[in-house]
Amino acid sequence: MLSRLVWMLSFYLAAPVLAVAAPAETILFLGSSSIEKWEPMMASHFPGYRTSAIAKGGSDFPWLIGHAEAAVEKQRPDRIVIYSGDNDLANRDTPETVTRNFEKLIGVIRTAQQKYKISFAPIYVLSIKPAPGRREILGQVRATNALLRASIARMTGITFVDVFSQMIGADDVIPAQNFDSADPSRIHLSPAGYKLWAGVLLQQLKKP
Numbered sequence: 001m002l003s004r005l006v007w008m009l010s011f012y013l014a015a016p017v018l019a020v021a022a023p024a025e026t027i028l029f030l031g032s033s034s035i036e037k038w039e040p041m042m043a044s045h046f047p048g049y050r051t052s053a054i055a056k057g058g059s060d061f062p063w064l065i066g067h068a069e070a071a072v073e074k075q076r077p078d079r080i081v082i083y084s085g086d087n088d089l090a091n092r093d094t095p096e097t098v099t100r101n102f103e104k105l106i107g108v109i110r111t112a113q114q115k116y117k118i119s120f121a122p123i124y125v126l127s128i129k130p131a132p133g134r135r136e137i138l139g140q141v142r143a144t145n146a147l148l149r150a151s152i153a154r155m156t157g158i159t160f161v162d163v164f165s166q167m168i169g170a171d172d173v174i175p176a177q178n179f180d181s182a183d184p185s186r187i188h189l190s191p192a193g194y195k196l197w198a199g200v201l202l203q204q205l206k207k208p
Contacts, residue, residue: 026050027205028077028121030064031084033057034129038194045198049205052077060088061101065108072112080109080121081201085128085144086187089137095144099151106155122157124204126197127164130174133186138172163200167193 027049029035029042035055042051054071056063061084072080082105088098106123113120127145130138145164152160168174178193179186189197 024050025078027079028075029053029081031055032059032087034083065105068108069112073116076118077121080123083126089140095147098144099147124159124161126161130168131187132174159204161204163197
């Protein structure tokens with residue numbers, strides 16, 4: 001009997017310990033049609049993460065302000081990615097108004113996290129993109145991105161992700177391959193454009 005107990009003890013001590021994989025982090029994407037059209041590609045662009053999106057074509061920062069609390073409560077994300085602003089500018093909001101509405105959105109998100117006892121998820125804010133179909137607001141896009149970057153620099157746990165500079169060349173040339181050739185408005189991204197965004201964002205997501 002004793003020998004059997006000794007054998008069983010040695011067996012269990014020698015058995016390999018199976019590693020339990022940590023659950024994949026959840027990324028919640030908030031935004032306009034740029035996020036809505038990206039959602040079907042997210043699983044392949046962000047392997048190792050669980051992704052979800054709350055987005056609506058034509059939406060702006062005020063729309064996100066109205067939907068952010070419910071999204072945070074339901075999804076309880078580990079990370080949050082935001083893209084908005086170009087529709088706001090196209091609708092004649094000033095860069096200052098866009099920035100104030102962005103700051104209101106951050107306030108709504110942080111208040112919701114506190115209210116529902118959710119840890120403060122890192123937030124990644126994509127810069128407003130340059131688009132061939134909206135060249136007339138290119139100056140306002142630049143001004144708004146500068147204000148957003150400055151605002152974020154004063155915040156904690158929020159990263160400004162510059163996709164603008166990756167999508168425009170010398171003399172303000174905007175490479176056509178980053179935009180959907182079938183889109184008459186020339187404002188929506190192509191698969192190549194989304195792949196570019198994913199690469200830039202992944203660099204930030206992987207930072208410790």
